[in-house]
Amino acid sequence: MAPLKSLEKEYPLIDSNFQSFCSSHGIFSVEDFLLHDLDALIAFADNHPTSQTLKQGIDQLLSTIDALQPPLLNGLQLLEDAQRNKHVLLTGCERIDALLGGGLREGQLTELVGPSSSGKTQACLLSASTVAKHNSSVIYLDTGNSFSPQRIASFVGQSSGHVFDNQVDHILKKVLDRIICYSVFDVYQMFDVLHQLKSNLRSEIVKSNQHVRLLIVDSISSLITPILGGSGPQGHALMISAGFLLKKLAHENNIAVLVTNHVVGGEDGISKPALGESWKSVPHVRLLFSRDFGSNVCHISVLKHPSMASARAASSTLYL
Numbered sequence: 001m002a003p004l005k006s007l008e009k010e011y012p013l014i015d016s017n018f019q020s021f022c023s024s025h026g027i028f029s030v031e032d033f034l035l036h037d038l039d040a041l042i043a044f045a046d047n048h049p050t051s052q053t054l055k056q057g058i059d060q061l062l063s064t065i066d067a068l069q070p071p072l073l074n075g076l077q078l079l080e081d082a083q084r085n086k087h088v089l090l091t092g093c094e095r096i097d098a099l100l101g102g103g104l105r106e107g108q109l110t111e112l113v114g115p116s117s118s119g120k121t122q123a124c125l126l127s128a129s130t131v132a133k134h135n136s137s138v139i140y141l142d143t144g145n146s147f148s149p150q151r152i153a154s155f156v157g158q159s160s161g162h163v164f165d166n167q168v169d170h171i172l173k174k175v176l177d178r179i180i181c182y183s184v185f186d187v188y189q190m191f192d193v194l195h196q197l198k199s200n201l202r203s204e205i206v207k208s209n210q211h212v213r214l215l216i217v218d219s220i221s222s223l224i225t226p227i228l229g230g231s232g233p234q235g236h237a238l239m240i241s242a243g244f245l246l247k248k249l250a251h252e253n254n255i256a257v258l259v260t261n262h263v264v265g266g267e268d269g270i271s272k273p274a275l276g277e278s279w280k281s282v283p284h285v286r287l288l289f290s291r292d293f294g295s296n297v298c299h300i301s302v303l304k305h306p307s308m309a310s311a312r313a314a315s316s317t318l319y320l
Contacts, residue, residue: 002302003028003029003030003191004018004019004022004027004028004029004030004033004061005019006195007030007061007064009019010235011060011061011064013053013056013057013060014057014060014061015057017050017053017054018053018054018057020031020114021044021045021048022053023059025044027041027287030061030064030241031127031234031237031238031241032234033061034237038058041058042055042058044059066129074101080113084148087105087106087254088100088101088102088103088104088105088106089103089104089105089106089127089130089131089136089213089214089256090103090104090130090131090134091096091103091104091123091126091127091130092126092127092129092130092155092159093123093126094289095144095300096123096300099287099300099302100287100305100318101283101305102308103139104127104214104256104258105256105284105285106213106250106254106255106256107250107251107255107256108250108256108257108284108285108306109246109247109250109257109258109259109282109283109284109285110257110258110259110283110284110285110286110287111220111258111259111260111273111274111282111283111285111287112124112258112259112260112287112289113260113261113262113286113287113288113289113303114260114262114263114288114289114291115261115262115263115271115290116262117291117297118289118290118291118298119289119291120218120219120260120289121146121218121260121277122151123289124140124216124218124258124260125147125148125151125152126154126155127214127216127258128140128152128179128214128216129152129155129156129179130155130159131213131214131265132174132175132176132178132179133156133159133171133174133175135178136178136211136212136213136216136233137179137180137211137212137213137214138178138179138180138213138215138216139179139180139182139193139197139212139215139216140179140180140181140182140216140218141182141184141190141193141215141216141217141218142181142182142183142184142218143183143184143217143218143219143220143222143223144218144219144222144235146218147181147218147295148286149176152172152175152176152179153172156168156171156172156175157172184217184223185223186223187223187226187227188222190217190223190242191241191242191245194245194246194249195245197212197215197249198245198249201253212253212255213254213256214240214254214255214256214258214272215246215249215255215256215257215258216257216258217246217257217258217259217260218258218259218260219259219260219261219262219276220242220260220261220277221260221261221274222257222262223242224239224242224275224279225274225275226239227239228275228276237280239275239278239279243282246282247282248258249317259283261273261274261275261279262274264309273286273303281306284304284306285302285304285305285306285307286302286303286304286305287300287302287303288300288301288302288303289302298305
């Protein structure tokens with residue numbers, strides 16, 4: 001969900017006066033508004049010189065939030081949408097595509113979980129280069145300066161086969177031009193980028209021959225973990241809002257969303273995905289990555305998949 005300021009153009013009652021009133025009560029975003037005591041806020045508005053306008057602004061903001069809720073669809077409509085719009089994107093790795101049932105599914109959020117150096121970022125870079133090579137755009141949110149054009153060039157060279165060097169250079173330029181990379185270092189920056197992307201997709205700013213089909217966040221846990229400290233509910237609300245927005249973007253715009261997440265220590269010393277039980281329900285698909293120290297063999301297991309009744313596992317050399 002959005003900062004209040006971003007709603008001003010579309011909703012006139014959420015103007016600078018309304019924003020100033022809200023900020024005096026610690027409300028700067030829709031999330032803050034949802035977490036606030038609404039009765040107390042209305043009582044404060046009653047004592048304000050512009051009380052009537054403020055209460056109208058509160059009503060408009062509530063109506064805006066209601067409008068954000070997705071429409072109800074029956075099973076047949078969901079099936080038709082999946083068959084008509086939700087295609088599969090190849091990741092560039094046959095083993096991963098086989099585990100996923102063909103590749104990254106548009107309209108779904110796929111999460112790669114694993115410790116540092118397990119191959120998650122390499123899988124993201126390979127997926128980005130593969131999708132971009134097939135004439136589609138990729139939005140890449142880089143949270144740790146891990147985006148590597150050199151690695152993209154390596155993947156493009158490996159997949160181009162027996163072609164001349166000048167042809168490889170031409171392909172590489174096309175691929176890199178289609179990967180739009182943002183350096184994002186906190187969750188609020190991520191929300192800004194995602195809301196701008198949502199606006200661009202809605203207004204069809206993106207060229208039709210460079211349709212955005214893949215959104216990557218590497219890594220989502222680096223953005224969310226810092227806001228989860230303490231006992232306050234705001235961090236948890238922002239995490240849920242981030243998951244909701246990513247899934248909404250995926251479903252409404254037929255985009256595959258790929259995020260990475262780290263692992264933390266669990267019971268009996270067994271590692272588990274970070275971000276807790278609330279986040280666990282967000283991804284449609286979860287893959288667990290691990291790698292033997294000093295080895296090229298990347299072990300991947302499916303922790304969650306909507307079309308699989310039980311986990312499947314695979315182990316192979318992926319060169320990631």
